Amino acid sequence: MTQPATEMILDPTKLPNTTTVSQTKELPKVLADFKKYVDSKFCYYSEPAGNADLINVQKKVAYQCHMKILMEGRRLHWEETPHPWGGNETFLGSTTLGRFFENTTRYGQGMGDIWNDYSFALPSHDKKSKIRRHLPEGNYLTRCTRCRGKCIVTCIYCLGDGRINNNTEYCSQCHGAGKKRCSRCKGLGGFLHSPTLVVKWHTRKSTWYCQNSYLPKKKIRKGTRTQFWSTRIVPWSERSSVENAVQSVIENAPGIDLRLNIINHYNDKHLKPTRSKSIIMRRFQCTVERMDFEEIQYTMGDNYTNKRDSTKGTTFRFCQYPGPKGRSTIYENDYPLNCCGCFGPTLACYSCCCNIL
């Protein structure tokens, strides 16, 4: 029986370093992370990144803000149903004249203002919802304009004669009566008008970002943020003060006026589009999440100039931020050797057309 040969385990740290030929110096942690990022890109040429010099590291802040306004709409829905009109009032002994003089509308006690005199519990959720409330105090009657409350109308086939064909035949429509039940009011003489107040709610939502760096919105959205500030104010209306609502926002990041940012967003995206009588604001909610990260400036010597932003000269930058699941992630958009870098330094150039990346 032969013994299986024992495997020799190599310790990679003890092997001679023969593969790294270009890295000539020890990079600071942020640039070493950046070099790793550049190496991971198929089309990037990474040698200059290995020789980069750090210019500075700045603390930056990005905010993701959500605003939710509960909107309420109210309208009256009127239903018209045939209803007994009654009242054969007479005038000078004549019911016909009496009808001429009587009011054709009979009002009930009347209802209040649909916005101010009726209150409803607001929905606690953000979904669309609707409530209907019948308001019997708003009921009123109208006289049928066709039969004028008489409930019967002259037959239009025999014109009231009851007979047709030169009086030789009974009219089949009115069976000889010359009159018919009024079809509009179903022979009741009038109509009942009854109002139902329909109240609808929906939540108007918006999301926006502010920062003192240049991360794309998508990166902030996918990054790892922490709750920074939140408020929920009920009742709320167009006359409520958003300035008071954001007073507790304590902001210390240079270059960001978060409070003003929220006020402007509210005015532009929520208040201005709501100047209508049929819809009002009822609840104000705002949440702000914060992401702290670093913006790093570096240079790779005079041979490489910033082609995305020529004012930066030989300075380049990238952001290192907490990406999905808190993983440290790099974002850059000006590394000069990001196209065809795999074919060597002479072909590598900055170009937007590289669609591999």
Ligand SMILES: [Zn+2]
């Ligand atoms: Zn009628």
Ligand SMILES: [Zn+2]
């Ligand atoms: Zn008839």
